[in-house]
Amino acid sequence: MIRVTIWNENRHEKRNPKVTAIYPEGIHGALKQGLEAYGFDARTAVLDEPEHGLTDEVLAATDVLVWWGHLAHGEVEDAVVEKVQKRVLDGMGLIVLHSGHFSKIFKKLMGTTCDLKWREANDKERLWVINHSHPIMEGVGEYVEIDAEEMYGEPFDIPTPDELLMVSWFSGGEVFRSAVTYRRGFGKIFYFRPGHETYPTYHNAQVVRIIANGVKWAAPALHDPRKFGNARALEAGVE
Amino acid sequence: MIRVTIWNENRHEKRNPKVTAIYPEGIHGALKQGLEAYGFDARTAVLDEPEHGLTDEVLAATDVLVWWGHLAHGEVEDAVVEKVQKRVLDGMGLIVLHSGHFSKIFKKLMGTTCDLKWREANDKERLWVINHSHPIMEGVGEYVEIDAEEMYGEPFDIPTPDELLMVSWFSGGEVFRSAVTYRRGFGKIFYFRPGHETYPTYHNAQVVRIIANGVKWAAPALHDPRKFGNARALEAGVE
Amino acid sequence: MIRVTIWNENRHEKRNPKVTAIYPEGIHGALKQGLEAYGFDARTAVLDEPEHGLTDEVLAATDVLVWWGHLAHGEVEDAVVEKVQKRVLDGMGLIVLHSGHFSKIFKKLMGTTCDLKWREANDKERLWVINHSHPIMEGVGEYVEIDAEEMYGEPFDIPTPDELLMVSWFSGGEVFRSAVTYRRGFGKIFYFRPGHETYPTYHNAQVVRIIANGVKWAAPALHDPRKFGNARALEAGVE
Amino acid sequence: MIRVTIWNENRHEKRNPKVTAIYPEGIHGALKQGLEAYGFDARTAVLDEPEHGLTDEVLAATDVLVWWGHLAHGEVEDAVVEKVQKRVLDGMGLIVLHSGHFSKIFKKLMGTTCDLKWREANDKERLWVINHSHPIMEGVGEYVEIDAEEMYGEPFDIPTPDELLMVSWFSGGEVFRSAVTYRRGFGKIFYFRPGHETYPTYHNAQVVRIIANGVKWAAPALHDPRKFGNARALEAGVE
Structure with a gap:
């Protein structure tokens, strides 16, 4: 059973009655x-918990981490971000949603x-x-x-995706690469665009189905460890 | 005329008579x-200069930055690394050589x-x-x-390259993706493996020809600025 | 000076006064x-010429071939298609325009x-x-x-492009990967969507600027020949 | 249960006692x-059967087709190749082994x-x-x-792979992209290098494990049909 931890900033929900x-x-x-409903073992973690709810124990017991943030990217502690990055490179899946594009963890893994x-104007979105x-x-x-969503439009300053899965059309005239995947270290990363808090x-x-499919895809594969560092020669003849 | 700045740690040269x-x-x-010899306007910068020789003026006047480091990655100041990253994302080309794979700037741009x-054993290297x-x-x-070089072998924990140009064969039994390219923001990045200081x-x-070709390729293209942030709708009918 | 041959089916122009x-x-x-106007040495060739205007001499003197076809893909002789494919794999650039997506040469090079x-309904197209x-x-x-063009929409049954340059937005609600590149053999291929004959x-x-940029990009690089076939061992010790 | 059809030319086995x-x-x-042994429902088909053993019924009942050929690529009927290509584009997986790189079906799907x-000299092969x-x-x-295999070396004239999984090192001094994947239409293709008939x-x-993993990966996904052709506008306002 795949173990999912859903991380949320959880600020809009407390401040904006419309979101609540x-x-x-x-x-x-x-x-x-x-x-x-898809049979995952799901738990949650939020910004205002100690260590943002992402303790070593929680991360060690997480196969796939789902990330939603927006207002308070800057409040996420660098030490936690570094632990999450390390876990991703070691094989934990990561699904970054919507405004999570500007999270510390996504930017750190992307390098851009x-x-x-963007535009908040009830655009219709069609994800092809x-x-x-x-x-x-x-x-x-x-x-x-x-029917109505915040618009996200190109240019989207990300590395070339390993795989481009969906492109969004917006009624206001823009397009966006709205479902893309990356492999980083042993970890698989899925960025998925929709999900502004007021809709x-x-x-x-x-x-939800696409996120669930993403969880299945991003769950760690069985693999042997990689070996880095000083290595003896496998062939003779090298000095 | 393409303006190249060659950055070097310049420590082995001072300590190791063999390298000198x-x-x-x-x-x-x-x-x-x-x-x-390829007609570039080349200058140099080294670690022990103020701001490591990479002042705002130097970076602004650099089309392509070449980077060699090894012993002292940790001594490169984070503030300089951030400036270099910003310049790359804004269009400056970056060529990372050999042990520069572990430099702060390369790791920051790669996210891995x-x-x-590796092995220092006079392996023969053949770059196909x-x-x-x-x-x-x-x-x-x-x-x-x-004829003889330090060996670098897979696994090489980098993002999937945008382009794979060369794969190295080593006499001791390993292979390595030794010439790879990336686009990050407006900048083009070329990692090229050879160049251990004792050879x-x-x-x-x-x-040298490959590095020169890399400089030409990585030089900034003419381009219009990208526009990020809040955008008005291009089409009517959006609220 | 880059030598461009522009191949056109040239049927709509003869039959449809609107196109004429x-x-x-x-x-x-x-x-x-x-x-x-971009300084290329340009010539033309059309379907109804002998060998469709693509004789061995013409192909040998062509750096980049531009292809427009629609009504009469089936009339292009297989022998000519095979010659063009061979030239592309040997290094000639190929730019396929609009309805050329269904040409024999494009399908043969793509394998899909x-x-x-599609829809002919005066959609507005915006290529991002x-x-x-x-x-x-x-x-x-x-x-x-x-302002008005034929709509082309996803799914577009092509191989994963080597590079995705533009995505089109259409007012009727669709998106399309409208500028994509491929490398095949020594040849570079650029598919570019716009250009329905009635607009x-x-x-x-x-x-025109994008097509001209494509010509420059697709022009053959200087390169040494590749060597295929039976090869002697470069290292000793192999039986 | 995944249904695999293993297609073999089956000529060396009849002619060469060493292979037999x-x-x-x-x-x-x-x-x-x-x-x-991996739990697949496997059947075989060979060149000398009617329709090379690849009747419509067999192809319709095949999830993944494995292909080995060498001497007699030219004897495979074009009509069968076209049927196999169509099935791949419609979702059947295809695993091409070793000298199958020169098969009609692989060349038709690749376009190169x-x-x-190559060299038959008992090279040691190490697939990283x-x-x-x-x-x-x-x-x-x-x-x-x-321990000993036929050598295959770069250049390998294939399209840029969607995914590069393994690179081979050969004792005679060459490297080769020996495990690569492609998506074509709905179908997934896996080329895997080893398997000269005399070893x-x-x-x-x-x-065998890698081929079995490939079968699992290439098995068709559940998917809705794509819709091509003339499409009505989804949005109002288009003429």
Whole structure:
């Protein structure tokens, strides 16, 4: 059983009644419920817990970490970010959602600014599938339509993705690479765009399905350790 | 005329007579001479200069930065590393040589450990061309052979390269992705493996040619600025 | 001076007065004029010429071949297609425009159906730049807008591109990978979407600039021959 | 249960007693036995059967096709090759082994010559893992060593792989991209180098494990059909 930890900043939910109404249990609560329906062992962690809820024990017991943040990226302690990065490079999966594009952990793993265009104007979003045979796209159909969302537009300052799975169309005139994957060390990373806090996006069954597919894909593979450092010659004849 | 700044740690040259004998002007001096023969406007900068020789003025006047470091990665100030990263993302080319794989700037741009296998045992190295039509491979032929070099072996913990140009064969039994490229922001990055300080590798004409080709490739393209942030809708009908 | 041959089916121009009015010299004539302004040595070839105008002499004297076809893909002789494929694998650049996605030569080089969605309904098209530092994108700005064009939509059944340069937004609700590159053998291939015959797209200065940039990028590099076949061992000790 | 069809030319086994001694049931027989141990529903097909054993019924009942050929690529009927290509593009997995690099089906799907260097001289081969978290590499360790094999060396004239999994080192001095993947249409393709007929390579447990992992990876995903062709506008306002 895949062990998922859903990390949420959990600030909008406390400050903005509109968000509270949509996510009474928080974005993390909604995602927990959605992912448990897929049979995962899901737990949550939030910014205001000690060590942001991401203790060594929690990280060691996490196969895939889901990350949502927005207002308070700067409050996430560097020491925690470094521990998460190390766990990803050692094999933990990481799913970064929406405004998590600007989180310390995503920027640290990408090496770029991760900047983009945005607009809060109830754009219609249509996420078209580009890579139809990828496991994260199973059961998704041709596209996912969301009636109203925040717009994210290109340029999206990320490294060339290992795989491009979906491209979003927005009614206001923009496009965006909205589902992309990376391998870093032993870890697999999936960035997925939708999920502005003022829309009920994480109650959308297709959105949750894609995140669940992402969890399955990002779960660690069985693998032998890599060996770095000084190595003896395998062949004779070397001095 | 492309403006190249060659940055060198310049420590082995001062401590190890064997290295001094090979590079009496330092590795940076040898590279400066080699690259000037290709018509570049080359200057050097070393660790022990103020701001490591990488002042705002120098960086602003640099099209492509070449980086060699080994013993003293930890002495490079974080503030300088951040300035260099910003310049790369804004369009400055970066060529990272040999043990620069463990430099702060390379690790920061890659997001991974950049670890690898190594052995100092006079391995023969043969760098086979994989991508024959790439501009960095112009005039290289089928492979470059170096009689004796330090071995670097897989696993090499880097992100999937945008382009794989060469793979090294070592007589001791290993292989290595020894010439790889990345785009990060507006900047182009070229990692090139050879160049252990105790071998006269940067006097090898083929090695210098590849670095020179890399400089030409990594020089900034003319481009319009990208626009990030809040954007008005281009189409009507969005609220 | 780069030698460009612009190949055109040249059927719509003869049958449809609307097309004749837009392209009195044919699509090939318009492209010839546009590309000559960039300093290329441009010539044309059309379907109804002997060997479709692509004799051994013409192909041998062509650095980059530009291809436009639509109605009559089936009339292109297989022997000519095979010669063109061989020339591409030997280093000739190939730029495939618009409905050329269904040409024999493109399908043969891709190995897939190259099928897609389409609609002739005066959609507005906005081509957003994804890869801002690529030479084909020089001087293009953030996006190119075309007031009315045929729509092409995903899924586009092509291999994963080596590089994704632009993604199109269409007012009717679709997206499309509209500028993509491939390396095949020594040859470089650029597919560029716009250019339905009933719109004056090839009179658009930005569209012509991108094609011209593509010609420069696809022009053959200087390279040594690759050696295939039975090879003697470079190292001793092999039986 | 994944249904595998192992296709073999089956000519060396009939003509060369050395090969018969290694593979008394044919290469297809050895692979069938090896793959059945992984729980697949395996069947075989050979060149000299009617329709080469690849009838519509067989192809329709095949999830993953494994292909070994060498002497008689030219005898495979084009009509069968076209049917196999169509099935791959519709989702059937394809694993191409060793000298299958020159098969009609592989060349048709790749669009290139697929040429390479080779030598029959009992080279030692060491296949190093490059992509450690890929499912095809599960349980493989750092590398697979084969005491004696035919050498295949770069240049290997294939399209840029979607994923590079292993690089081979040969004692005679060459390297080779020996495990690569592609997505074409809905189908997944895995090329795996080892397996010259005069060596007992397909009795090597690690080699068989990688092929078995490849079968699991290449098995068709559940997916909805793609829709090509004329499409109505999803948004209003288009003429």
